[in-house]
Amino acid sequence: MIRPATKTLLVVLALSFEWSVGLDSIVGTPNQVSADTLPIDELPDGHEVIFSRDVAPVLKKNCVACHNTSDDEGGVNLESGEQIRTSDLDDLIVPGNPAESRLFLLASHADDPVMPPEDNDASASILNPKELALLKRWIQSGAVVDQATDVPAEQKWQPLPTELQTVYGSAMTADGRLSAVSFGNQIRVFGTKSSEPIETLAIVEGEETKPAHDDFVQDLFFDPTGHQLISAGYRNIKIWERTPFEPATIPSINQDDTLAIAMNANGTHLAKLSRRGELSVAEVGKDRWLWMKSFDLSEDLGTNDPTQVQIALDNVGHQAAIRWHSTIRTVRIDGKDVETLDAANAVTAMQWIGPDHLATATKNGQVLFWNRDGDAWTNTDHNVFDQAVLSILSTSETPDQLIAIDATGNVANWNPTNQTFEAAGKLPTAAVSALLSPNGTSLWISTASGALGQYNIADQSYVEVAKTDPVAKAQFANDNWQTLVTETLVAAQEKDVKQAEDDVAAEKKNLESIAKEIETKTKLRDEKQASVEEAKQALATKESELAAAIKELSQAEKIKARGEARLTDLEAEHKRHQQVLAKLKQEHESKKAKATASQSRHESSRATDAALAVMTSGSRVLTHAANTDDASQHAWSLWSATGDWLAELSELPTDGQLIASGDRCVLIRGSNGETQAFVAPSRSWSLRQTIGATTGPSPFANRVLSIDVHPSGKLLATGGGDPSRAGELMLWKVSDGSLIREIPNSHSDTVLCVRFSPDGKTLATGGADQMIKLWDIESGSLIKTLEGHTHHVTSIAWNLNGRQLATASADASVKIWNIETGQATRTITGFKTEVTKLVYVGRENRIGVASGDSHFRVYRTDNGSRETDAKVAGDYLYALNSNRDGSQFIVGGASGAATRIDQSGKQSLEYASGEK
Numbered sequence: 001m002i003r004p005a006t007k008t009l010l011v012v013l014a015l016s017f018e019w020s021v022g023l024d025s026i027v028g029t030p031n032q033v034s035a036d037t038l039p040i041d042e043l044p045d046g047h048e049v050i051f052s053r054d055v056a057p058v059l060k061k062n063c064v065a066c067h068n069t070s071d072d073e074g075g076v077n078l079e080s081g082e083q084i085r086t087s088d089l090d091d092l093i094v095p096g097n098p099a100e101s102r103l104f105l106l107a108s109h110a111d112d113p114v115m116p117p118e119d120n121d122a123s124a125s126i127l128n129p130k131e132l133a134l135l136k137r138w139i140q141s142g143a144v145v146d147q148a149t150d151v152p153a154e155q156k157w158q159p160l161p162t163e164l165q166t167v168y169g170s171a172m173t174a175d176g177r178l179s180a181v182s183f184g185n186q187i188r189v190f191g192t193k194s195s196e197p198i199e200t201l202a203i204v205e206g207e208e209t210k211p212a213h214d215d216f217v218q219d220l221f222f223d224p225t226g227h228q229l230i231s232a233g234y235r236n237i238k239i240w241e242r243t244p245f246e247p248a249t250i251p252s253i254n255q256d257d258t259l260a261i262a263m264n265a266n267g268t269h270l271a272k273l274s275r276r277g278e279l280s281v282a283e284v285g286k287d288r289w290l291w292m293k294s295f296d297l298s299e300d301l302g303t304n305d306p307t308q309v310q311i312a313l314d315n316v317g318h319q320a321a322i323r324w325h326s327t328i329r330t331v332r333i334d335g336k337d338v339e340t341l342d343a344a345n346a347v348t349a350m351q352w353i354g355p356d357h358l359a360t361a362t363k364n365g366q367v368l369f370w371n372r373d374g375d376a377w378t379n380t381d382h383n384v385f386d387q388a389v390l391s392i393l394s395t396s397e398t399p400d401q402l403i404a405i406d407a408t409g410n411v412a413n414w415n416p417t418n419q420t421f422e423a424a425g426k427l428p429t430a431a432v433s434a435l436l437s438p439n440g441t442s443l444w445i446s447t448a449s450g451a452l453g454q455y456n457i458a459d460q461s462y463v464e465v466a467k468t469d470p471v472a473k474a475q476f477a478n479d480n481w482q483t484l485v486t487e488t489l490v491a492a493q494e495k496d497v498k499q500a501e502d503d504v505a506a507e508k509k510n511l512e513s514i515a516k517e518i519e520t521k522t523k524l525r526d527e528k529q530a531s532v533e534e535a536k537q538a539l540a541t542k543e544s545e546l547a548a549a550i551k552e553l554s555q556a557e558k559i560k561a562r563g564e565a566r567l568t569d570l571e572a573e574h575k576r577h578q579q580v581l582a583k584l585k586q587e588h589e590s591k592k593a594k595a596t597a598s599q600s601r602h603e604s605s606r607a608t609d610a611a612l613a614v615m616t617s618g619s620r621v622l623t624h625a626a627n628t629d630d631a632s633q634h635a636w637s638l639w640s641a642t643g644d645w646l647a648e649l650s651e652l653p654t655d656g657q658l659i660a661s662g663d664r665c666v667l668i669r670g671s672n673g674e675t676q677a678f679v680a681p682s683r684s685w686s687l688r689q690t691i692g693a694t695t696g697p698s699p700f701a702n703r704v705l706s707i708d709v710h711p712s713g714k715l716l717a718t719g720g721g722d723p724s725r726a727g728e729l730m731l732w733k734v735s736d737g738s739l740i741r742e743i744p745n746s747h748s749d750t751v752l753c754v755r756f757s758p759d760g761k762t763l764a765t766g767g768a769d770q771m772i773k774l775w776d777i778e779s780g781s782l783i784k785t786l787e788g789h790t791h792h793v794t795s796i797a798w799n800l801n802g803r804q805l806a807t808a809s810a811d812a813s814v815k816i817w818n819i820e821t822g823q824a825t826r827t828i829t830g831f832k833t834e835v836t837k838l839v840y841v842g843r844e845n846r847i848g849v850a851s852g853d854s855h856f857r858v859y860r861t862d863n864g865s866r867e868t869d870a871k872v873a874g875d876y877l878y879a880l881n882s883n884r885d886g887s888q889f890i891v892g893g894a895s896g897a898a899t900r901i902d903q904s905g906k907q908s909l910e911y912a913s914g915e916k
Contacts, residue, residue, distance in 0.1 A: 037110045038126065041133040049138040051081055051145045058131045062116055062124045068725055078103075081145025095143040098136045108132050160184045160216070165896025165913045167879045169220035171229065172890055175477055176883030177645055178226050179890045181898040182217030183913030187231055187240075189685065191644025192900070195909045198640045199684050201229075201240055212238065214694045219707050220881075224478070227647060229685070230716065232704035236692035237718060239737065243681035244651040248665065249287045251280070253675040260322070261675070262311035265352075265395065267662025269317030270677070273309060279331050281317050284665050284677055290317065293331050295338040298324065312350040312358070321358055323347040328360065328370075330377075341377055343368060349392045351402070359402060361389030367404055367421065384412050384421045393436040393443070395663075401440045403457065405431060411443070413457060425460030427453075437641060438619050438663070450606020450626050454643055463643065469605035469625035470645040471635035476598035481884055483595045485800060486588035488843045492801040493581045500574035507570055511563045518556045525549045607637075609657075620646070620680070622666065624658060638684075652678060691737045699739065701728060706753045709734065711760040715777070719751030719765060727751035727767045731777075741780050747771060755796040764805060766793030772807055772817070786817055788824050794836050795880075799861075800843045806861065808835035814849060816861045828864050836878050841903060842886030848903070850880040850891050856901055870905030873897040 049055065059078045067078040076092065077083035084093055084103075094100040106115035107127050116124040127135070138144075162184075169182040178198075179190045188197040203210045215234035222229055229240040253261070253272055260273045269290070271281045277297040280289040312321040318333040328341040328350070345362040353359050356372040365385035371378055385406035393403045402414035402421075409427030414420075431445045443455040445462075452465045466473075528546045609626035619641035625634050636649040656668035659675065669675045692698035706719040714734055721728035727747035731740040747767035755764050762783065763775045772786040772793055791811035798805055804825075805817040814835055816826040833852035840847055845861045848868075854875055858868035874893030882889045892898030892911075900909040 036114075038108050038132060039129045040108060040136060041129040043133050043137050047137065049134050049141060051138060051143075054134045055138045056081070058127065058134065062127060062131075066116075066124075066724070085145070093139060093143050096140060098139040101139050104132075104135055104139055107135060160211075164216075166216065166894050167874065167892025167896060167898050169217050169231065170879035170881045170890045170892050170898060171220035171222040172881045172883050172888065173222045173226040174224040174481075174884040175226075175474055176888045178222065179881075179898075179900065179911070180220050180222060180229055181879070181890065181892055181911055182212075182220060182231070183896055185211045185213040185215055185217060185233070186913060187212040187217055187220065187229075188911070188913065189229075190909070190911050191640055191642060191646075192909070193640075193642040193644050195911055196642070197911070198642075198644065198646070201231075201685050201687075202683070203687055204683070212240075215703070218703050218705050221707050221709055223709065223713060224884075225647075228688075230707055230709065232707045232718065232720075233694075234703050235694055235698040235700045236690055237700075237704055237707065237716075237732075238687055239689045239691075239734070240685050241688045242647050243683055243686040245649060245666075245678040245680055248284050248677040248679045250284060250667075250675070250677045251282050251287055251289050255669065255673045255675070260309040260311045261660045261667060262313050262320070263660040263662040263665060263667060264313040264315050264317055265662055266315055267665035267679075268315075269313055270660060270665075270667060271311050271313045271317075271320050273311055273322060279311075279320060279322065281313065281320065281333070283317060284679065291333045293338065295329065295331070298327060310347075310350060312352055314352040314355065319352075319355075321350050321352070321360075323350055323360070326362075328358075330358070330372075336375070339375075339377065341370060341379075348389050351392045351394055353394060353402065359392050359394075361392045361404065363388040365389060365406060367392060367402075382421055385410055390431060391434050393434060395436055395438050395440055401436075403436055403440075403443065405434050405443070411455070411457070411460075424457050425455075427455055428462050435621075444621050446608040446623070450608055452607040452621075452623055452639075465639065465643040466607035466645070468602055468607055469635060470607065470637050471625060471648045472598070472602040472605040474645075474648075476595065476602040479591065479595035479598040483588065483591045484843060486584060486591050488800055489802075490581065490584045490588055492803060493577065493584050497574065497577045497581050500570065500577045504567065504570045504574050507563060507567045511560065511567060514556060514560045514563055518553065518560060521549065521553045521556055525553055609634075620684070622649070622661075622680075624656075646684060689737045691732065699730065699742075701725075702750075705750065708754050708756050710756050710777070711758065715740065715756075717754040717756065717763055719754040719767075721747075721750045723750050723768065725749070727765075727769070729754070729765055729775075731763075731780075743775065743780050746773065746775075752792060752794055753796045755798055757798050758800055758802045764796045764798065766796050766807060768792045770809075772796065772805070774819070784822050786822055786824070788815055788827075789813070791834070794834065795838045797838050797840045797847060799840055799845070804845075804861065806838055806840065806847050808838045808849065810834035812851075814838060814847065814859070826861065826864050828859055833876075836876075837880035837891075839880060839882050839889070840886065841882070842884065844886060846886070846903075848880065848882060848886070848889050850877040850893075852876045854893065856880070856889065856891050856899075856905065858903055858905075868903065868905045870901060870907070872899040872901060872907060873910055874899065 063078045066073045067076045075088040089102060091100060091102050093103055098104040105111035116126065165183040167181055167183060171180045177192060181188055181190065187201040189199050191198050201212045212231060213233035217231050217233050219232040220229065227242045231238045231240065250270060257274050258272055259275055261270065263270045269281055269283055271279060273279050278292060278294045280292045282289045308324045310323050320331050322329045325346050326343045328343060328347060330339040330341065343360055343362060345364050345366065347360050348363050349361040351359045358370040360368045360370065365383060365387055366381050367384050367389065368379045368381045384404050388407045390405045390407050394401055404412045404421060407430060409430045411424040411426060412421040413424040415422050427445060429447050432448055433446045435444045441457060443457065445453045445455055451467045453462055454465055455462045528549050606626045608623040621639040623637050623639065634654045636652040638646040638649055640646055653668060653670045655671040658666060659669050660667040665677055665679050667675055667677055692700045700720055702720055702722045704718050704720040708717045716732040716734050718730050718732065719728065726745050727750050729743040729746035729751050732738065733740055746765060747769045749768035751765055751767045753766040761777055763777055764772060765775065766772045770789045770791060770793060774783040776783055789807065789809040789811055791809050793807055793809050795808040796805065803819055805819055807815050807817065812831040812834055814828040815824045818825050831851050835849055835851045837850045838847050841858060847859055847861055849857045849859060854871050854877060856870050856872050857866055859866050872891055873895065874891060874897045875895040877891055877893040879892040880889060887902060889901050890898055891901060896913050898911040899907050901907045
């Protein structure tokens, strides 16, 4: 079918070939003005019209969709000034004379056929009076093309208005513990415990914080570890990664000469007490001690038991309290003498609650408040518990808010109004260590069994966050999943082997039939030969019959030879399938053994070691796993304030032991005796690299609409391009963002979806040109094209077995394809509007589908039946992703809401941007 715009330019093309016969009757003379000429504004005298600023945008908006390098309808390309100059039409532009310029005549409707035509496929609008005036003045002025490049002009981008929160992108880690959702130009990371975001990704430039992208975020991708997130936007891609703890400089510490080490609450300073009675204080980040002071140690201090000694350092690092038994020494940076305090009973914990205020706890259940006035100390005591106080806790933000915990798990909260401790419930099990959240609302607890828990002080509720090492648990889950994957591939390969066996059996049966036929024809030949010998009188006839019989025999023998060759090929194919199957089974057994070993490590691990659950900046908690069979398997883990496991901290020494901590820093002593400081980042995620740019040079012409990462994690595929133009398809190296390959003319319109096959050998792409294409990753060559949709292909998903592909389309259908044959085996219809996204449900023959009618659905791909139909928040749904086993999905849409939902349609959390 010829589009209307094509018909218009065919007439123009006729002019270029000087088809003069009857032409005036078609288009009229150049100076003839139609009564339907569009209104044209009058520009002020002296108003300069610049092509790149005034004319090119008009042509791009209304004309370039059908007249460009890849689709020059009628031989006319209006993509650039150079292309206009070199047009095949001599009178397309006549400098100085708009009335003789075919482009102006058709655009102003002064001549027929008009341009752009009504009801054109590109949705181009007729030029308005001002646009026509600019085009006319430019031609009158000589049609000069300035030297501006195709690079967009620099402009000051502002964040999108807060009401523009459409969710185009969502991603979920393989294990489902983290989800990322784009709200307009923002990206937020969520866990499974709360609808509040763990973090909003941002670009930090000095003191200025900007949204993740300038324009809408179009797509998101999490790597399997959850350490890396890739986002796609307008003319660029951004690679975000978990921000690591950074090593910090501190003075050298001799372990053999050290009795105790401590950090202040905010983690800016550390203190060390030597066996010689020398207290040294340093600022984190500097390699020299800030100040030192010596004093005589008590004779009753057993130097072989340094665990008796504790240091409490104030928030600015200017004074420290040192305790052993019931004795407390206070040491200051100034010249004041060392002060001695006697608590009467053995001190179990200390906490500075102000510059001249110290809280101490004792083994008989008391909490003492010490106050200094000048050089004199006084104290008030409070009987809180019947047994020893394990901890007294406060935060660097609110040091006067105190929580006390005794050895059996009783909790008490200090009430400053009535100056008493009030009972605040009891932990279900005694704590080995405890820390108070920065906002003072909850306690983090580690138990003797190595479990990690969270206690809410207000409602006195307790939640066990983890029993075992989350890293070991994740490794086991991944190894077990890989076992299940190979199990699926083995099952699929066994079907191939069975089919190959059936093919061989069928061919053997066919050969047996041919052999019987040859036997019959041989007998017939012999009979005919005898007939020739016995009947000389009919020799000519019999010889003719003999020749025919010989010919038939020859043909049968050729058929047999071909059959034998085919049998040989089928047997070879069968053998190949058997070899692949054997290899897969071997791989499956290996992965099964690995999963079993991972399960053993997981089950023998504990979430934390005996005394570690450390608060760090940003309301996060750091733990160190314990009790694993192999010390090298000990891992550091980071948790959100709501109890979501965020990541393994591989940058911290696995053989290390925490010896002191504050909100922003931890001190870890390695097995070699070296003590190192690590500073926690203020943000969990930071921008590692940007490919492309919103303004200025960029490899992307327009929005990057789809991204996917190769199973190896090394390659990134991107799809996009200008609408109604050749689509953009590129492959990038994830490690450094370098371009590996661009596949030119991959689609004749925008590439809307890209997906790597499970084995990483093939890339499937879909576009606005209604086509699905399969590409060889190694060579970049086209393998095959799948045709069948009647509108944009909006989404692609691979079955885990690699033999089946599902595609969604704006034609309100989903198609299931056989990769080998390239044929659609099933079409699922009945959607009220376009299908926007789909994913396979784990390793099942099911797909999860999101569409514009606000519904999330699950269909079987073998019979097309619908199993789930759930209406979710989001209105017109654009985003859909899932964890690897398909048990959890995250969907989002135009209203700026995203929903976490399971395969049955049960909705657990709704995520919002937080911007209203």
